Amino acid sequence: MDALDALGEHRNSVILVGAQAIYVHAGEATFGMVAYTTDADLALDPRVLEETPPIESVMRNAGFRPGVQPGIWLGSDDIQVDLLVPEALGGGGRRSARLGGHGKETARKVEGLEGALVENELVRVSSLRRDDDRQFDIRVAGPSALVVAKLHKLWERRNDRRRLENKDAADVFRLLQAIDLERFASGFRALREDAVSAASAVRAIGFLEDLFGRAGGLGIGMLREAVTGLDDPDIAAASCLQLARDVMEAIRR
Amino acid sequence: MLVSKLPGDWKVVDRKAAEVVRQGPDAIMEVTAPDGKKALLLVEAKADLEPRNVVKALEQVRKFGEGTPFIVSDFLTPRAREMLVQFGAGYADATGNLRLALSKPALFIQTKGADRDPWPDKKPLRSLKGRAAGRLVRALCDLELPFGVRELAARAGVSPASASRVLALLERDALIERDNNDCVNRVRKADLIRRWVQDYSVLKSNIAENFLEPRGIAALLTKLKAAKFNYAVTGPLAASFISSAAPPRIVTIYVDDFQKAADLLELKRSETGTNVILAEAFDPVVFDRTSDQNGVRCVALSQLCADLLTGPGRDPAEGEELLRKLDSSEPTPRTEKRAAGR
Known part of the structure; x- marks a missing residue:
């Protein structure tokens, strides 16, 4: 909330992505996992971002300090806010996004996030804290865009087990479970038809097939580990497999 | 002669x-x-x-x-x-x-005399297998006492001869008592269910098939609440409504036709993971005297006890717990009609 408050005028260029966005769509986890996060991932849309006020100084003035990597901001209580820019719109830098006067370390480039700029909806979000009655209308990435982003994250890290988090596979499953098949399919089609997100969406469909479309897929294996002790891994794996196949089939139609 | x-x-x-x-x-x-x-x-x-x-x-x-x-x-x-x-x-x-x-x-x-036995029902019954016995056991547990053989037979939907033979068996086993007018005036419900499950088993007496609801049990419950077809939930889910426990991982539902029900509920067949078992019942009695639990139709307590006692895993222990409630459960009053579907 502090970050959204601070970003003020820039809120129109901000899209909520990551765990909190997934929570907006999937609500409580349906299979026993606790979906609680206070960290926020915010995507910036450089195409509509105003040049002033500079985000770097806005964040610092609101009490955030830069973290170890570009785009990471730490607030009071160590709440982390990640400012992210889709790879395709992030300019020439290696990791940090080029955002003109907003600062070189302000935001980080992320693969697969393009869809969030294309598929999103305005949602009123309020604080998780009882004593905080602020609420903002903010754009929240749609479920297809969120799945595409998660698939890119998993794919990018697929050969680096230490950087893989089982929770990401569980998030994909939660979205597949919660969202109506037709909504997914139409969201995917919209991403595929927009020049900004077409390339990452098409690649993501391939990732979905590889990671979640077969019983031995990496994503299915991670999901099994994520639910072990909370739910029956066989049921979760079979369910996720079925849903991934249904989505792929619906997209092809 | x-x-x-x-x-x-x-x-x-x-x-x-x-x-x-x-x-x-x-x-x-x-x-x-x-x-x-x-x-x-x-x-x-x-x-x-x-x-x-x-x-x-x-x-x-x-x-x-x-x-x-x-x-x-x-x-x-x-x-x-x-x-x-x-x-x-x-x-x-x-x-x-x-x-x-x-x-x-x-x-x-x-x-030459008769080729067919003119007294087919004279043999003393030894088993509670089959539909008539199931209907009678359920009626004895569910209905308000006392009642005579004919009333019981009519309300259970069986022939008086069948009712008479089953009552004779149950009386021999001291599971029911009758008054001077030959009316059943006492039923030891928990013991009667324990006796029934020697011959009845939820897995063997009904035809069951495994399915998958990939969107999870919560999504299944939403669909059941809106379902327009004949069904009755049994097993741990029905028990969880009574004991306020968390929903189980696997749900068992009686239906008339499992392929039709699977299509309507959008369930998939799966070999690797199952969270829904659809069962075509041994008899429509499983749909009798059902109760509405949070908008979901569940089998009567007597049926639930029998199904749990013969179910897998922890089910029998849960069944024993519920049998205690069965003895003190309120009977279905006389005015209630039998459920449709016979």
């Missing part, structure tokens, strides 16, 4: 009194022809002589000495009679079937 069929100058004498045989046949008859030639009949009375027991019965009779075995019974099936003939025995039953063939003195008598 035998005497009346013999020519007037033949004689039949009961010889048993003369030769007291402690473990012999039930009677020994001496048949005397006009020329003085005699033959002994070893008479054995057998109720419900099944064809498969004929050989054994005759072996037993022949141990008693020389003579022609002669079996008397209330009713002998055509197959039993055929076998008796084959093994050289005579017979007579109360429906008029009679046959006696002797060579010395030469004699042949045969008359």
Whole structure:
């Protein structure tokens, strides 16, 4: 909330992505996992971002300090806010996004996030804290865009087990479970038809097939580990497999 | 009967009194022809002589000495009679079937009675297998006492003869009690269910198939609440509504036709993971006296107990817990009609 408050005028260029966005769509986890996060991932849309006020100084003035990597901001209580820019719109830098006067370390480039700029909806979000009655209308990435982003994250890290988090596979499953098949399919089609997100969406469909479309897929294996002790891994794996196949089939139609 | 069929100058004498045989046949008859030639009949009375027991019965009779075995019974099936003939025995039953063939003195008598048992329900019941027993057990647990055989039969949807036989069995096993008017006035419900599950099993008595609801149990419950077709949830999910426990991982639902229900509920067949079992019931009684639990239709407590007691995993323990509630459960009042679907 502090970050959204601070970003003020820039809120129109901000899209909520990551765990909190997934929570907006999937609500409580349906299979026993606790979906609680206070960290926020915010995507910036450089195409509509105003040049002033500079985000770097806005964040610092609101009490955030830069973290170890570009785009990471730490607030009071160590709440982390990640400012992210889709790879395709992030300019020439290696990791940090080029955002003109907003600062070189302000935001980080992320693969697969393009869809969030294309598929999103305005949602009123309020604080998780009882004593905080602020609420903002903010754009929240749609479920297809969120799945595409998660698939890119998993794919990018697929050969680096230490950087893989089982929770990401569980998030994909939660979205597949919660969202109506037709909504997914139409969201995917919209991403595929927009020049900004077409390339990452098409690649993501391939990732979905590889990671979640077969019983031995990496994503299915991670999901099994994520639910072990909370739910029956066989049921979760079979369910996720079925849903991934249904989505792929619906997209092809 | 035998005497009346013999020519007037033949004689039949009961010889048993003369030769007291402690473990012999039930009677020994001496048949005397006009020329003085005699033959002994070893008479054995057998109720419900099944064809498969004929050989054994005759072996037993022949141990008693020389003579022609002669079996008397209330009713002998055509197959039993055929076998008796084959093994050289005579017979007579109360429906008029009679046959006696002797060579010395030469004699042949045969008359024909019934081919079908006119008293099919006379045999004491030993098992609670099957639909009628299931309906009666359920009715005895669910309905308001007291009631007579006919009322019970009508309300359970079975024949009075079936009701009478099942009640006789249950009375022998001290599971029910009857008053002076022969009305059932006490049912030991928990013990009755324990007795039923010796012959009934949720997995074996019903035809079940495994399915997957990939969107999870919560999504399934939403669909069930809106479902327009006939169904009744049983097993741990139904139990969880009563005990306020968390929903289980696997849900068992009775339906009329599992393929139709699977299509309507958008369930998938899966070999690797199952969270929904659809069961075509042994009898529509599972849909009788269902209750609405949080908008989901669930089987009656008596059915739930039986299903849990014969279910997998921790189900039987849960079933035992619920049996305690069954004994103190409120009966369905007399005014309630049987559920549709019969």
